[in-house]
């Protein structure tokens with residue numbers, strides 16, 4: 001495993017939007033002295049982990065997924081839950097914890113996972129029962145206004161403005177402070193929430209997302225510690241005045 005200088009670092013797995021032909025869907029892994037906390041769970045997570053591991057020297061696979069901060073239920077952030085759930089239950093025999101908001105926890109099973117993960121059949125494919133969310137995952141509810149401990153890291157959330165309930169968060173660990181917007185329109189209150197972080201990963205896109213031009217108008221001190229993600233395929237990372245995250249990139253917080 002490669003040495004990381006800061007006690008807190010972030011390994012970026014994907015930087016693309018839902019429609020990308022070039023990139024994986026936006027997701028990352030926080031590493032607190034090497035302990036991984038996954039941020040969102042898109043598909044194809046095993047391949048994303050494999051490729052990010054090769055590029056970064058940080059070896060991660062589905063077997064390392066014990067904690068997932070699940071910011072919302074759009075497919076480009078949550079479609080990997082099925083493979084994670086099946087792998088964890090039937091091959092790893094361990095339940096990952098999904099740390100998320102009540103609005104997501106309340107509907108995640110009935111409205112997203114139950115159709116494919118619910119039915120239980122015997123060796124002859126005869127129905128013999130019904131699985132439930134708790135057969136695959138532990139659920140931990142996050143709420144704004146207080147700190148939560150996730151694998152030794154202090155986490156505080158803030159709701160973003162998005163099409164469905166969604167939150168950004170900041171993560172404090174041993175004096176280092178990381179912030180992530182998740183999906184949001186440009187929202188000064190959201191950026192203010194993240195502004196005391198040493199590294200802020202912020203989304204940019206169009207149509208219900210945060211326009212790059214609006215981020216450019218932020219104070220220099222914020223832009224300098226900001227990194228962009230959730231970009232469109234035609235977004236030019238080379239000419240961007242705010243640096244853009246790289247898939248497989250390992251960043252010290």
Ligand SMILES: [Zn+2]
Nearest residue numbers: 072074162183
């Ligand atoms: Zn979304």
